[in-house]
Amino acid sequence: MYLIVIDEKKCTICGECINICPNEVYKLEAGHVIVANATDCSNCQSCVSMCEPQAITISEV
Numbered sequence: 107m108y109l110i111v112i113d114e115k116k117c118t119i120c121g122e123c124i125n126i127c128p129n130e131v132y133k134l135e136a137g138h139v140i141v142a143n144a145t146d147c148s149n150c151q152s153c154v155s156m157c158e159p160q161a162i163t164i165s166e167v
């Protein structure tokens with residue numbers, strides 16, 4: 107299982123992580139991108155690569 111943290115100070119709410127994630131881990135809620143479904147993360151790193159401001163950190167827990 108993975109711990110996914112979005113640094114809200116860096117996140118521009120571009121939505122790229124929501125679009126790229128094959129497992130629908132992220133969603134938009136009340137104007138913020140949130141980690142809605144971390145248990146489905148396969149650590150493919152696509153979201154990390156797509157996130158231009160490097161707001162996403164994924165670590166194994």
Ligand code: SF4
Nearest residue numbers: 117118120121123157
């Ligand atoms: S890709 Fe990065 S900057 Fe864009 S919404 Fe996701 S976390 Fe925020």
Ligand code: SF4
Nearest residue numbers: 127147148150151153
């Ligand atoms: S690492 Fe892959 S599966 Fe996990 S949240 Fe990012 S895009 Fe989704």
